[in-house]
Amino acid sequence: GLPRRVRIHEVGARDGLQNEKAVVPTGVKAEFVHRLADAGLTTVEATSFVRPSWVPQLADAAELMPLLADLAGRDPAVRLPVLVPNEKGLERALELGVREIAVFGSATESFARANLNRTVDESLAMFEPVVARARQAGLAVRGYLSMCFGDPWEGPVPAGQVAAVARRLYAMGCTELSLGDTVGVATPGQVTALLDELTGGPGGAASGGAIGGAIPVEQLAVHFHDTYGQALSNTLAALQRGVSVVDASAGGLGGCPYAKSATGNLATEDLVWMLNGLGIDTGVDLDRLSATSVWMAEQLGRPSPSRTVRALTHR
Ligand code: HMG
Numbered sequence: 001g002l003p004r005r006v007r008i009h010e011v012g013a014r015d016g017l018q019n020e021k022a023v024v025p026t027g028v029k030a031e032f033v034h035r036l037a038d039a040g041l042t043t044v045e046a047t048s049f050v051r052p053s054w055v056p057q058l059a060d061a062a063e064l065m066p067l068l069a070d071l072a073g074r075d076p077a078v079r080l081p082v083l084v085p086n087e088k089g090l091e092r093a094l095e096l097g098v099r100e101i102a103v104f105g106s107a108t109e110s111f112a113r114a115n116l117n118r119t120v121d122e123s124l125a126m127f128e129p130v131v132a133r134a135r136q137a138g139l140a141v142r143g144y145l146s147m148c149f150g151d152p153w154e155g156p157v158p159a160g161q162v163a164a165v166a167r168r169l170y171a172m173g174c175t176e177l178s179l180g181d182t183v184g185v186a187t188p189g190q191v192t193a194l195l196d197e198l199t200g201g202p203g204g205a206a207s208g209g210a211i212g213g214a215i216p217v218e219q220l221a222v223h224f225h226d227t228y229g230q231a232l233s234n235t236l237a238a239l240q241r242g243v244s245v246v247d248a249s250a251g252g253l254g255g256c257p258y259a260k261s262a263t264g265n266l267a268t269e270d271l272v273w274m275l276n277g278l279g280i281d282t283g284v285d286l287d288r289l290s291a292t293s294v295w296m297a298e299q300l301g302r303p304s305p306s307r308t309v310r311a312l313t314h315r
């Protein structure tokens with residue numbers, strides 16, 4: 001059956017903004033994160049501690065985090081994970097008191113090269129000391145895995161290839177794995193097949209169970225981009241397999257600058273509309289969230305692509 005509650009991992013301030021050409025002022029980013037938290041989102045990915053020349057939009061990470069200190073101090077605290085690719089990034093994040101990080105690997109060689117300037121093996125070797133040190137310091141560590149279904153350079157990606165990298169990230173000590181459809185090409189049958197492969201569920205490894213160790217579904221999240229309009233259908237397929245952590249971006253902002261043809265993430269409002277209809281609790285106030293996305297769209301100078309935002313705000 002479906003989960004009773006879903007935790008939304010809001011990525012609008014990171015995945016949503018990282019692709020924006022015009023630099024968004026740090027104060028606007030801080031207000032965005034506050035508004036997202038005030039709308040009831042409990043996990044708000046804030047920024048990235050990557051090499052600034054790779055993602056200039058997020059080069060102000062060290063200026064932004066202190067502006068969010070009140071959120072981390074709230075009771076209950078708002079979780080503010082940040083992306084960290086290497087030890088340099090971890091040091092920068094730890095200095096600022098970050099409590100939660102995410103490393104980000106790729107299931108394909110092409111995207112590992114484009115996004116991390118590394119092979120898949122080299123990038124995993126880069127993450128290993130980051131995950132170990134972060135866990136020792138008591139941090140939660142998410143492991144993103146990109147190109148889990150299709151890759152713009154390599155085409156469809158076999159579930160077995162994805163699972164092999166996923167298991168290495170899990171074995172490294174990641175506390176949660178987020179399965180990314182970076183370019184938004186997946187369809188629901190692929191989602192079910194990959195989850196079964198990873199968890200050893202009904203069709204896992206052709207019904208022989210997961211090869212090389214199952215990953216508990218409680219530690220899996222899904223991360224869909226909406227390029228072909230499949231993100232919600234894919235999410236429903238994942239919920240039906242027991243996934244209860246779903247990534248989404250307020251207003252449907254987003255895309256990865258190093259992935260050809262990546263468009264915005266699943267819009268948080270579209271997700272909340274569906275979950276509300278299914279009677280699944282998220283804690284999110286949809287009207288406040290939509291108002292936030294309308295405000296952010298004004299800052300960026302173009303309307304939100306979210307159908308739900310448009311429907312709720314142009315009545
Ligand atoms: P590199 O160019 O190979 O860097 O980049 P390097 O390791 O050779 O280091 C070169 C210089 O960069 C050194 O300085 C380092 O200190 C500095 P120098 O000695 O020359 O003065 N440097 C840094 N400075 C600040 N912070 C750092 C850092 N690291 C190195 N963290 C690297 C390798 C991994 C750093 C680079 O490729 C990078 O930053 N990539 C990040 C790309 C990115 O952020 N992409 C978007 C996020 S992923 C995504 O969107 C997908 C996702 O949403 C899921 C999905 O949809 O699938 C998560």
Ligand code: MG
Nearest residue numbers: 015180182256
């Ligand atoms: Mg993404």
